[in-house]
Each structure stands twice: as structure tokens, then as C-alpha cells.
Amino acid sequence: MAHAETADIVIVGAGVHGASLAFHLTRRGIRTHVLEAKFIAAGATGRSSGLVRMHYDLEAESRLAWASFQYFRNWAEIVGGDCGFTRTGFLQLVRPEFNAQLRANIGMHQRIGIPSLLVTADDVRRLAPSFSTTDFELAAFEPESGHADPTATASSLLHAARERGATLWQGRRATSVQVSKGKVVGVQTNQGPIGAPIVVNAAGAWAKEIGQMVGLPLPITTWRHETAFLRRPPDLGPSHPTVIDFPNLMYFRPETGGLTLVGLEDGNPLGMSPEQDPDRVTPGFVERAVERICRRIPAMERGSLHSAHPGYDGISTDQRAILGQAGPEGFYLSCGFSGTGFKIAPAVGACMAELILDGQSKTVDISAFRLSRFDEGRALRGEHAYEEIWRD
Numbered sequence: 001m002a003h004a005e006t007a008d009i010v011i012v013g014a015g016v017h018g019a020s021l022a023f024h025l026t027r028r029g030i031r032t033h034v035l036e037a038k039f040i041a042a043g044a045t046g047r048s049s050g051l052v053r054m055h056y057d058l059e060a061e062s063r064l065a066w067a068s069f070q071y072f073r074n075w076a077e078i079v080g081g082d083c084g085f086t087r088t089g090f091l092q093l094v095r096p097e098f099n100a101q102l103r104a105n106i107g108m109h110q111r112i113g114i115p116s117l118l119v120t121a122d123d124v125r126r127l128a129p130s131f132s133t134t135d136f137e138l139a140a141f142e143p144e145s146g147h148a149d150p151t152a153t154a155s156s157l158l159h160a161a162r163e164r165g166a167t168l169w170q171g172r173r174a175t176s177v178q179v180s181k182g183k184v185v186g187v188q189t190n191q192g193p194i195g196a197p198i199v200v201n202a203a204g205a206w207a208k209e210i211g212q213m214v215g216l217p218l219p220i221t222t223w224r225h226e227t228a229f230l231r232r233p234p235d236l237g238p239s240h241p242t243v244i245d246f247p248n249l250m251y252f253r254p255e256t257g258g259l260t261l262v263g264l265e266d267g268n269p270l271g272m273s274p275e276q277d278p279d280r281v282t283p284g285f286v287e288r289a290v291e292r293i294c295r296r297i298p299a300m301e302r303g304s305l306h307s308a309h310p311g312y313d314g315i316s317t318d319q320r321a322i323l324g325q326a327g328p329e330g331f332y333l334s335c336g337f338s339g340t341g342f343k344i345a346p347a348v349g350a351c352m353a354e355l356i357l358d359g360q361s362k363t364v365d366i367s368a369f370r371l372s373r374f375d376e377g378r379a380l381r382g383e384h385a386y387e388e389i390w391r392d
């Protein structure tokens with residue numbers, strides 16, 4: 001079929017991953033169309049907590065986060081615009097039975113070149129005097145890390161891509177992927193077809209549906225995650241570090257306006273429609289978030305609720321991204337980011353562009369994230385894993 005509209009590559013989804021890939025492809029002169037059913041960052045990206053840290057228990061993920069960090073801290077020069085990166089320092093707290101894993105993971109990060117230090121509970125008390133520090137002995141400290149603004153990140157990547165000729169369609173939904181003789185030939189949309197030999201599934205919580213369009217079953221479901229924004233009492237000070245607090249199954253970070261954002265690692269239901277209750281948190285969530293943050297920062301008992309909202313991401317069965325070619329020739333996956341994909345997006349986009357255009361990624365080796373790992377019995381697991389989270 002002849003198409004009136006054509007592109008070299010169509011990306012489905014204008015979240016941070018579609019945006020990053022469009023940025024990197026247009027840098028290489030590729031005619032890229034980004035199809036977005038709603039608007040930029042309408043999915044997980046617009047609800048993301050935006051933590052930027054390198055602490056992972058899987059080396060490939062730390063490498064992606066570290067390569068991405070070079071973008072976050074030099075955003076204006078590399079991308080242009082503002083990603084809202086704010087350096088707060090990052091602490092990873094673990095229960096004492098995971099001290100050995102913590103030491104091993106920090107060792108791995110230091111080998112890669114990531115600024116990460118092993119610190120004691122006493123050190124944490126000096127860094128964050130308002131924290132209760134009686135339930136852990138050791139922590140990882142990343143002095144350079146912090147958080148960014150995910151919507152601004154996606155918007156500035158897309159702005160740069162559009163300046164180099166990318167076409168962004170908002171309110172245009174992919175309804176089917178057209179395949180002929182085993183090869184992708186284009187995408188059908190609610191506003192007519194676009195011909196293209198390459199289509200990339202960057203549809204976040206909707207990625208499974210896009211896979212079904214080419215008969216490719218993806219081991220991805222949806223993950224709902226709620227966050228609360230709490231006002232700190234003024235005497236708590238202007239800020240505090242960004243923290244993943246495994247003893248309390250929680251993470252938190254400062255937000256502008258004297259707020260603290262809190263997310264919980266448990267109670268995140270799988271398998272809900274990403275269209276269900278998109279603006280309302282579950283009854284009891286705010287109370288649980290307040291109770292947890294008060295365990296770590298007792299003075300938050302004098303805080304108050306600002307707001308709370310949910311978001312949805314696609315989660316794979318090993319809770320790691322799925323990256324690479326799969327299904328018909330010309331069909332690529334950049335999905336399954338499992339609630340941790342924001343901070344790795346700049347480098348994932350670079351790697352996917354290299355894979356598509358050169359046959360192999362060189363920024364970071366992403367071959368471990370291929371879809372076939374699940375059939376090969378090579379599902380990913382951290383070399384020094386902590387407790388299982390996000391599985392309820």
C-alpha cells in the first residue's frame with residue numbers, strides 16, 4: 001500500500017523514552033515521527049518522582065544510569081532547555097542483613113566510576129540531622145545525585161528533536177502496525193496511516209497492546225504507583241537528601257515549595273487498566289505514607305498534606321526493561337521500565353538509536369535486556385539483590 005505520509009522511523013509514545021529516542025535519532029539525521037495518543041508525558045513520565053541516582057544491583061542498569069547522569073548534569077549544553085536537575089545527594093538505606101550486598105553494590109558502582117560512598121548511620125545523622133538512624137548501620141551515599149523534572153526532561157528532548165526535523169503528533173493514536181511479508185511497513189492511526197520500515201514500541205503501560213498489534217506477546221503488565229506530597233514543618237530546614245529507604249519500604253525526596261514527595265515500595269497493584277482512576281489515590285494510601293515518613297523523620301508529624309496522585313508504568317516479569325528488536329523485521333521494543341525508567345532514559349535512547357542504525361549499541365551494552373532472555377532462562381536478577389519489592 002502506498003502511504004501519503006512517510007517517515008524513516010515511527011515511535012509510538014511521547015513519554016521520556018520516546019522523546020529520548022527521537023532526540024538521538026534526529027541527531028543522526030533520521031526522519032522521525034513520534035505518535036502520542038494524548039500529550040507529551042501523559043503516561044508514567046508526567047507522574048514520575050524523577051529520582052536520579054545510580055544505585056542499582058544490576059551493573060547494566062548502573063551503567064545506563066551513569067551514562068544518563070552525564071546528560072542530566074550538562075543538560076543545557078547537550079540537549080538545550082532545562083531538565084530541572086537538582087542535586088540533593090542520595091542515600092540508599094538497607095536493613096543490616098543486607099550490609100554485605102550494599103558493600104558489594106557500592107564496589108561495583110565505584111568500579112564503573114560512579115561517585116558512591118559507604119557511610120555509617122552516624123554519617124547519615126550528620127548529613128540529615130532530622131532523620132532517625134537507629135534501624136540501619138550502613139548506607140550508600142551518592143553526593144552528586146538528586147532528582148529532575150520528568151515532564152521538562154521529555155519536553156526539552158522533544159523540542160530539540162523537533163528543531164532537527166522530528167514530527168510530533170499529539171492526540172494521534174496508533175491503532176495497528178502494518179506488516180507485509182514479515183516486515184513492518186507502517187502504522188495505522190486514528191488520523192490515517194504513516195508508512196515507515198521501522199516502528200518502536202515506547203508505549204509504557206500500553207506497551208503490551210502495541211506488541212499485540214504484531215502478534216508479539218510481551219511479558220509486561222501494568223504497575224500502579226501512588227505518591228504523596230507533604231508540606232514539611234518550616235523548622236525542618238530548606239531541604240534534605242533524596243532517599244531510598246528499604247527498611248521502611250519507601251522512598252522520598254524534597255520538592256520545591258517546602259514539600260517532601262513520598263512513594264511506597266509495597267501496595268502497588270499489578271494488572272489494572274492504566275485508564276482506571278488516573279487522578280485519585282487509594283483510600284488509606286496517604287495515611288500509610290505519612291506513617292512511614294514519620295518513622296524516618298519524626299518531625300514530619302507536624303507536616304501537612306499538599307496533594308497525592310497515582311501513575312502507571314509497564315512492568316516486566318523480572319522488573320527490568322525490554323530493549324531491542326523482536327517480532328517482524330523493523331519492530332523494536334523500548335518498554336517494560338518497571339517503575340525505574342526515568343533516570344536511564346537519556347542513555348537508553350542513545351543505545352536504541354545505535355542498535356537500530358548500527359546494529360549494536362556502544363554507549364552501553366544493552367543486549368542483556370533483549371526480549372528473548374525470558375525464553376532463554378536468562379531473566380535478569382541483581383548480582384547482589386536486596387529484598388523483593390513491588391510484587392503485590
Ligand SMILES: Cc1cc2nc3c(=O)[nH]c(=O)nc-3n(C[C@H](O)[C@H](O)[C@H](O)COP(=O)(O)OP(=O)(O)OC[C@H]3O[C@@H](n4cnc5c(N)ncnc54)[C@H](O)[C@@H]3O)c2cc1C
Nearest residue numbers: 013015017037043044045048049051174204311341342343
Ligand atoms: C508514580 C511514578 C513514579 C516514578 N518514579 C520514578 C523515579 O523516581 N525514577 C525513575 O527513574 N523512574 C520512576 N518511575 C518510572 C518512570 O517514570 C517510567 O519508567 C518512565 O517514565 C517510562 O517512560 P515511557 O516513555 O516508557 O512511558 P510513558 O511515559 O508512560 O509514555 C508512554 C506514552 O505512550 C502513549 N501511548 C500509549 N498507547 C499509545 C498508542 N496506541 N498510540 C500513541 N501513543 C500511545 C501514552 O499516552 C504515553 O504518553 C516512576 C513511575 C511512576 C508511575
